[in-house]
Amino acid sequence: MGAFKPSCNISVTLNDVKTRKQVPLKKENGQISMVPLFQSQESIAGVISVDPVQGKKVEHNGIKIELLGQIEIYFDRGNFYDFTSLVRELDVPGEIYERKTFPFEFSSVEMPYETYNGVNVRLRYVLKVTISRGYSNITEYQDFVVRNYSPPPSINNSIKMEVGIEDCLHIEFEYNKSKYHLKDVIIGKIYFLLVRIKLKNMDLEIRRRESTGSGANTHVETETLAKFELMDGAPVRGESIPIRLFLSPYELTPTHKNINNKFSVKYYLNLVLVDEEDRRYFKQQEITIYRTAETAS
Incomplete structure (x- = not known):
């Protein structure tokens, strides 16, 4: 910044700042700050304070506040796609000599998408x-x-x-549901109908797949968020292995389907079997993750 300092301080204070829940948000610089939590159709109201530095006046051509919903794709960094853009004009051109406050309100704002910080994309409100x-x-x-x-x-x-x-391995697996809330438990079982290869272990993974862009410019990132050992050792025919996997310890988000034609986030349960020669066999199944009011923590 050098020697240049703004000639005034601006602060934004929400009307319900004392009662509204605050949640952590990771900023661009990697720091975590606590910010207010909203949901769609809520009103956002408060006061803007403009406080000139002592002995200075602020000449201006108008003051405004915008409520922006933006998507930024990291390989197109610096380009924000606004899907929500609301403006309130606060002051006409003039001069400010001392602290001045301006009330503002955006009522019943439609905020259709959730805040999301991913590998290649972020969706933010500001x-x-x-x-x-x-x-x-x-x-x-x-x-x-x-x-x-x-x-x-x-x-x-x-x-x-x-x-x-064929003729080597035949298993049947079952999960109790296809849609799970963020604090849910995946319950299921795996049943071995035929085992003619020597398996040494079996894991269940939760994978998140984030797709950004479209067509030839689609970028896909797959992360393994959880790895849960189901079995260590060789199963025998007729054996049944129970599955009980709690989702709450993992940093999941809801499934996001084609958000503003910019990105999608999907979740998969990936069953991994490894034989004694370290060959790996996979079976992947997509599941839906959603957020309920009861899981709002």
Whole structure:
């Protein structure tokens, strides 16, 4: 910044700052800060304070506040795609000699997507205050987080699959549901119908697949978030192995399907079998993750 300092301090104070829940948000510089939590259709209201540095006046061409919902794709860094953009003009051109406050309100704001910080993409919401000046604007940002809640699905079928290698291995596995909330438990079982290869262990993984961009410019990142050992040692025909995997210890987000044509986030249960020659056999099944009001912690 050098010797240049803004000629005023800008602060954003929400009306319900004392009662509204605060949640951690990772900033661009990697630091974590606590910011207010909202959900779609809530109103966002408060006061902007502009406080000139002692002995200075602030000449300006107008003051405004914007509520922005933005998607930034990291390989297109610096380009923000605004899917929500609301503006309130706070002051006409003039001069400010002493601290001045401006109330603002955005009522029943539609915020359809959740805040998301991923590998290649982030979706964020921010209040942006701009004091317009001919040579250089003064801006201040206040981030906030949006989480939206879903009712439990009315239909939630179990997943049943058979997987095998002809004449060598035949297993049947079952998960109790195909849709899970963030604090849910995956319950299931694996049944060995035929075992003619020497297996030494079996794991269940939770994988997150983030897709950004489209067409030839699609970037896919797959992360293994959890690895859960189901079996150590060789199973025998007729053996059944129970599955009980708690989701709450892992940093999951809800499934995001084609958000604003920019990105998707999907989750998979990946069954991995390893034989004594270290050959690996996989079976992957997509599941849906959702957030309910009860899991809002």
